[in-house]
Amino acid sequence: MRTRIAIVAAAALFAASCGGEPPAGPPFRTDNTVSVLMANMLDPAADLLWDAVGTVIDETGETYWEPETEEDWLQVKLGAMALAESANLLMMENRARDQDQWIRLNEAMADAAMLAFEAAEAEDPQRIFDLGEVVYETCNNCHTLYWVDDLDRGRAVEPGA
Ligand code: HEC
Secondary structure, three states: OHHHHHHHHHHHHHHHHHHOOOOOOOOOOOOOOHHHHHHHHHHHHHHHHHOOOEEEEEOOEEEEEOOOOHHHHHHHHHHHHHHHHHHHHHOOOOOOOOOOHHHHHHHHHHHHHHHHHHHHHOOOHHHHHHHHHHHHHHHHHHHHHHOOOOOOOOOOOOOOO
């Protein structure tokens, strides 16, 4: 009988711990909105990637540039890594607009950014140039769905719901 009571008590405890508040995790701060992250983290990070390799043709002729020093390459790596990790920030509670499409779009951005990071580690300017386009597409794919005048378009779930 004692064992039986113990089992019932354990079951009740288990039920309580499942149905109640989720276990407290680290005190993540999510006060910075998606818009603030975009303007102050993702956009400048992407510029480090997009501006790293390029060609300009003007009256003085053709000017090509690519990262040269270790310091230059570190800037590209910084941009790529910041983008890859910002996907995690965008998937956090309060920022994620839904739990499927939004998550997949962020994963696609993180994958593209990690390829760019590897290309920067390999110091491959052509690949950085090509992957810049791939990364841009992942930004654009999300913006077409979620950054539109009609704020509800593409949202499976209301923010915070
Ligand atoms: C998973 C979705 C998603 C991805 C990926 C994404 N964005 Fe955004 N972005 C948004 C949303 C949503 C907004 C509109 C924010 C709002 O107004 O609440 C936005 C807005 C912006 C803005 C305007 C910010 C402002 O001033 O309000 C910039 C700039 C921007 N994104 C840049 C980028 C760049 C660069 C990338 C890729 C490297 C990117 N975004 C990837 C969802 C995304």
